[in-house]
Amino acid sequence: MTKILVIEDEPPLREEILDILESEGFDVMGAEDGVQGLDLAQTTPPDLILCDIMLPNADGYAVLSSLRQNPDTALIPFIFLTAKAARESVRQGMDLGADDYLTKPFRTDELLNAITSRLTKQVAIVQIHQKVAQLQHSNLLKDEFLETASQELRRPATNIIMALKLLRQASNPEQTQRYIDSLQQECSREINLIDDLLDLYYLGANERPLQPEKLNLQTWIPAIIEPFKTQSRKRQQTLWSNIPPYLPMPIIDAADFKRILSELLNNACKYTAPGGKIVLEARCDLTTSEATNPDGKTIMFIVSNEAEIPNEFIPNLFQPFYRAPEIDRWQQGGNGLGLTLVEKLAQRLSGKVQISSKAGWTQFTLQLPIETNLPVALAPTILNEINS
8 A cells, every 4th residue: 555644734734635645545644743754754664755844843855855865765755735836945845856846725636646646657766776776786797797707717728828838848748648638628628618608698698599399308318318328337327317108299499408408417427426326317297287387288307316415505506607615526627607507598498497405316307398299098107107
């Protein structure tokens, strides 16, 4: 309910105004002098203030001046009520930040029209201020992002310079090869970082349109997994997948989907110890209600690995450039943008990604909307298999 404060030292007029406003559905407060009115405005900020100029203890100018100096009350619409209609009085009030004047005596319709007009304009003003605040916050985030990005770009560049210097001083083939390997590693890291930064930029600018296509998960996912099977075997990890044959073929941007699964599998390999297990499984949710997903059913892709992430790290995992300390078992490194991209790509596909970590396992769940053409008769069997 819109709250209006009336500061007027003449009791009959004050009560008349309060009665009019209350009958129109406003929440009203009254004050008999400037000090009381100022105290009410600061302790219980109203949506609009009607204030007489000639007041005891503190006049209307003093009240308005104090309110405009306080950030919490500076934007409250302020209308003067006055028998003084001299040009100088009007100008003085406007210079202090008054929004309007009503000259006594005034009609009820004049009062209500003035209030309606100011409240309507106030909505636009508040929206503008909110937009400005959002832009300022966005610019601050961009500045912080650019500063961090420049630091991240310098790191491999510095290592490349150091490796080149050591390479020139190498005294045997073994040293030479070691420095060449280091150069290759740092060059790859720099290129990956630049690619990820560009991907984030294009996602933010929405410059790459979606290219949806129907995917046969039975043939498509094994091709995505194959490189990671090779990687996991080298690290004595076990990687297996469970892609049931009854899954529908989702219509999805294959490049975005591939990037999400690749990042999640790469993370799983990175943080799993020798002998640990990594699992990719897919499930079709036929029980999703219209309340939770009005656009249709969902398909879930779950990447689990045998490693636990401390709870205090989890809230930060999707933040740009964040790296969970001391859990990179293979010292593989990374730029801290992989999971940021995963989250943004999932959102771009109208899905979401969630993480849980407990009992020695970490699980990333990607949920995407789909349209399924499964016959109804299959549904009970499928649900039994999923729940078993």
